[in-house]
Amino acid sequence: MPLLAISGLGAESSQLHVQGLYWLACDTAEDATVLCRQVVEGLPGCTRASLIADAQAMGDVLGALDAVQGPDALALYEANPQAMLRLVDDLPRIDVPGRVLIVLAPADVWDGGKVEGWCNALRTVLMAEAALMLVISGGQCAGVVERLRAFNQGVDGLAQVYRGKGGVRYLQHFWSNALGKVGTRDIKLVRLDAGFAVAASPQAPTDTGGDELLCLAQRPVLEGAPAFSEHWQVCESLDELTDKAGRAVSATVIFAMEGGQRLDTLARQLHHLRQLRGNALKLVVREMAPTLRYQDEQLLLACGATQIVPFGASLSRFLTLVESIQGYVWRRHLPTDFDALLARLRPLAICGLVAPGAFAEAVQTMWHGVRNGEIVHQLLVLRPAPGLTPLQACSRTVFRRDGDIACVVGDVLFLFLFACRSEGVEQALDHIFQLSWKELFISQEVLAGVDSLAAPAFLDDNVPQPPRIDAAAQLPARERPALAPRRVALAKWGAV
Template structure:
């Protein structure tokens, strides 16, 4: 996604661990950062990720020992896209480390570059506390003079055992992190402090998961909430299309941004602000849910995350899923500006207390968004509805087992949606009635059997059925059908599906009229017809 942090120079690298808070991934000029590892392989793993995800505008210097030369050689395809100079100093040589800045001045023009220094245990084990501070002080002056930033990636227990001594160097180190491997795929990212152009971060303990050769933040294990990087409690960051129904809006503290990606990047710098996304189509739902989930996981419980829909397609299940993904509030389309503003003011003291879902994909499966929908054959209708019922029952049982659901909320857990049976007005065939349908929401299905129309509305509440049907049909619903029956519980839905199967079996035994549009009977063709008469009109 596009970077919107203009306060960070383009030539600086970032700690590009997916899900890392933005103020912890940024560096600043004139500063030195240290990340210590227990294992050399983890050091090279993170370095590869940093280089692979670097922007083309970054400019750096990578300095390694012979221990790392093979790893660097394997990164050539990764680093060819941006300006990175690579050097190697003699393994285990403390003297080479002390003269490093002089050697760089003699070799390259280091101005405005990120200096990445990989130090294996063979080097770090030789550095005493006295030497460490002297080297850091000299390096810090050189870094500031050249408008650079330095990232030291070190391994070895010497630094780990003397972590308290490293904290004493906080005036020389802008950031101090230790990355520990817990298991084959699990790591712990322990940040003592991190100062960047976006603010200061104190102690943070993050659970990291490794997926193939990528590191991702899994959870924030910090006991306390992160402190705001700025006083952002009265700040509103709003996607422009959210306000399209309200005309020109000018409110103090409202930052109106054109694109969703820019809103997301801006929100990554906030802790207590209100962020509002626009949902303009049902297909955007999984994307927005992922952005909200990422922000909630990264920014904590204080930030207010709001979704406003402009499509009138969300149902109770969708809203609940958005809330489980981290949303504070979901707003509908029929809101006056006064009501809209009032609802936003009401959530300013709200703290997110729900249990955040572990996976967005489980709440918004890809097959739900891109699956079959609209008018289908009766056999397809039966197959899809049965499959939907089976899947939802499985999901509800898993949710109930996890949350310890009581009998009081068991019915809501097993809520699947509902089935509607409709009989067209005389003279209008079921097929012609279906032609007036405009289903845009996936997993909403319709079919016709004999003289009846059936519609399955996934996640719909019984009390809103008339309003939903009015939206689905191009013509007024009550002018197309003389009556309709709503099957809202599991047993009645299954009974209606059985009735459809029986009607299909009966129709299989009777010769069917052609459904070709060219031969289909027109409405009222059996009514009395009058023969046309030729008349002559006189011209006046």
């Protein structure tokens, strides 16, 4: 289904009919180009899409277009302003039926002309051919917008991207799609690398959609029990659940996380629903097998999960937790780019003792999730006990997880633990060091940031080699008292 790929806008204001005519008026040509590229990248791969623009505008859009996003094929049609005005005559040459047509043009193309007649003629053809057209105009031309506002019966949706009120704003005049019709909205936008997004989480809607009592659940989460009331609907598959959730507004949607299930598939579904349906929807994940680690939970929460019910919670406890989130509105920021989010919350394929240069580069890359508040890592500085070098302390270490790495700088050991809470540091050290780390090191410092990794010592690309275990220096032997016999007196049992 075609969408305006503006994160946080909500389905009622971003979905489009499969046929009809929509208009987005942008104050600047640059904003029109960015929005056009964003819309193209947001189209499903199977979409039959065409871009109609002049040579300069088309080059600006295609020059920064992400090759792995958007439709598999995009037909290009170059048109000057006069050709734009006669577009209805050229539609038969474009193979219109079932196609999504994106028109990018300067707003002054329609200056002084009758935009109403142009839209009316095009919409008639589009409806007859089951095609969709989105016009994105660039440049200020208030007269065109005012005439389109009065001509709302000939346009399915009209919105503006303009500069005002201290930033970039999205002014929706009217919008209609399969979910109904919505009126005026004035929303603040923020410009991200991927395009425009709603600047802040929208306020809880006054209209809850009438489905706030509805619970949609995958069958496994009920543990064989029937639906608990008339408000519960049980779905047999993930696809059925996602389909029903795609039409909900503030219902509770409960997913089952079972052993062997791909985490990224569930995370993508959550991200899509949160992006599509907004913040009033309550998305719950129930862990049916002990599969989720800390970093997995953080991924699901960052993708829109309202609540994660851990494995081992009883059915009654599960129902209590679900009841506790009724009326809750999701308040976190939803990243627009799911793949970039997934990369931030996944470790690099590196572990063990590495060169200082590789250590600094890897840690700075994996630290992005910390900067965004999506995950917690630990960066430690460990100072060995007297008589031990850092390499000798590392002679009995086992690194099992990708992202857990160490390096030697001077007389200390730097250790990075990926996706590790502060309360989990000691347990992680117990797993890495086969000998007691509390005896191997005399001090342990937790660094709050990665600024220290910019020191010249971290330019070294030499990988150190720990000594052989049988040659490694052991901990200094403790003096033991000399053994000597001592007298022991035994008392007779029951003696007074």
